[in-house]
Amino acid sequence: MFELSTRAQDFVERTQKFIHDEIEPIEAEFWHDVHAQNSGGNWTTWQWPETLETLKATAKAAGLWNMFLPCPELGQGLSVQEYAHIAELTGRSLIAPIVFNCNAPDSGNMEVLWRYGTEQQKQQWLMPLLEGKIRSVFCMTEPDVASSDATNMQATAIIDGDEIVLNGRKWWSSGLGDPNAKIMIFMAHTPDESKDRHHQHSMVLVPIDTVGVKIERMLPVFGDYDAPHGHGEVSFTNVRVPLSNFIGGAGQGFEIAQGRLGPGRIHHCMRCIGAAEKSLELMIDRGMSRTAFGKEILKLGGNLERVAEARVAIDQARLLTLYAAYKMDTFGNMAALAEISAIKVVAPSVLEKVVDMAIQIHGGAGVSRDTPLTGFFAQARALRLADGPDEVHKGMIAKIELAKRGYSTRRQK
Template sequence: MDFEPSAKAKDYVARVRAFMREHIVPIENDYWAQVESAAQGGDWRTWKIPQTMEDLKAKARAQGLWNMFLPDDKLGAGLSIVDYAQVAEETGRSFMAPEVFNCSAPDTGNMEVLWRYGSDAQKEKWLKPLLAGEIRSVFCMTEPDVASSDATNMQATAIVEGDDIVLNGRKWWSSGVGDPRCKIAIFMAHTPDATRDRHEQHSMVLVPVDTSGVTIKRMLPVFGSHDAPHGHGEMQFENVRVPVANVLVGPGHGFPIAQGRLGPGRIHHCMRCIGASERMLELMIERGMKRVAFGQPLVNLGGNRERIANLRMAIDQARLLTLYAAWKMDKVGNRAAMTEISSIKVVAPNVMQKVADDAIQMFGGAGMSNDDTPLASFFATARLLRLADGPDEVHRDVIARIELRKHGANR
């Protein structure tokens, strides 16, 4: 196996790193201050995107640093999963960077779904403006009234009635729906069919967010923050009627599409976790070397050297495991890499959370303030990712089942 990035990937990584150093790092604190100021009214409906973001997106696109996640050399960068993983690590160092390069969730996953499974008409109407960065999107899967770790629990329904499909249900943690540019939702719901098995009972439907019957009820706070200007919304779908032509592939095909969507997305998330972890470790070491207590630099007190060593090892282990998963997906596909995909989904966010926790401890009070360091926000992100796209326990169960099957177990 070979995790060495191609020459093309190395060029992208170098240019992304230079762009971030020149254009993003100097203004990032000011950008989030602008976002926070615009959100002071408390009503998510008034959230605005600072012009700074659109200006940076235009610069990135002009430099060809655009849609790098998409393995299509006409619509994206045409990078392998291993190659894009190296880019994702760099962008993970910043909360702004993924959007600047049009490589942020949930749009990346939704664009991949449309690219892989969308009809020509669906691509023209929705993929094209998403790839251009003109609109944003949301993925509606998690529900408040059931254990969403088991997707077959879904209570939301998508029922075909003639030329239409009628949608009903509640969704929440619909990330990005508070963004004023969010125009299209992918809604996953139960489409009962007694002739099919349990994994052929769901559909994915394209729903413009301004469709009659779609209501955004509220934004859910994460550790007290509403994550402006994007948000995580609770949505109500009441007798929402859209054409059957809005269904991806066709009724009952939602589960295979979901698996196709989540595999590469988990690589992206995990490599961004590693990039964030690297940044936090750097900040932690700089703080520990500069700050003095009891006559010594903090780095020499309280076992901090050992903590730094342990974090270095953990980050490198997580990176190697993630690159191995990416390499295996490139070579043999998602299904054959299920153990590795589930493994990294557990490992990378847990490593990021540990790095954040240790870094906050080194910083003291400053580590708790979002106005002074990014550490608390990184911690919240890591904790969220231990639930998003399947909680740790589900992924551990997947790994265990695969291992047990090797020894003859039926489940």
């Protein structure tokens, strides 16, 4: 079921080699430069090291570019399941997804424009994103409501003649601090009493320099601003854009979101698995290179059992994620709803567990920036909230299970 074609296997092998030869030797120095150049929350001065553009150009020349996009003309034509193996490899590095132009939120935004955008939208925004010339932002979560229920959204996108008027406040808008961020996808309420509640929201393209758009602040994750990418809070005050900036038309926001989030969750989960693999390797190497009380640290206490537990958990998570990808490729996103929700619960939790073990084995070094472990831990914990919290996904799984037996999870009147 999970056997790769010769072409897909070639992409996997070349990606693995590129990461080993080009990224891993410079990654520690790269992040040292990032932290030295981008201190504090003043995003107006944030910059990427020049090394990034060099790596991107090398990856692009090698054909390891836009591998997430299943379109053979604009991407590499890989299926969701085929790309999943590549996503796992990129998850071993905190920079690799950017190097291959396969990083969130850009990959999801590019897929939205590819699937639902007009030709004009594709030429203006999709092509520069695919070329890696600009970055993008996705604005959905809001500070004043429980965003786990997206119908709570207070931001509005109101049609006024030949314009859309946007008002609202968004936060945890990833990529907002990037110096190359040029375009945002803004999801908001477009009231229409003739439609049900899942057809009253829209996605709108908003250039970041549009009048009325104000970046309020960057938000630190566990004290780290994740510069120069950043996660920010942004306000929209009477922002006006043309009607042509609707993606797919007014009221299509939820339909588009489902198309966007399905593949994106596979990507996130496989990157988690890659990070868990890297964490396990670091844990073993550290534990076998240090001694205490006359033994290697890994042989003390229950550490060997923890290694075994990590291996079992990682392999289970990988198989479940590949199965979800297979169902998406074979039957479509809707047929894989339970599996997509399941992996979104499982994969970040597995990474959180494994990286916690690795941190413990590393001692003080584990909570420093000397290894990628703190970055992996922040990634795991944040992903248990991003793209829907664990509780929402568990609710979806339970709803589907009850429906199999003819029951409903709705409240009885």
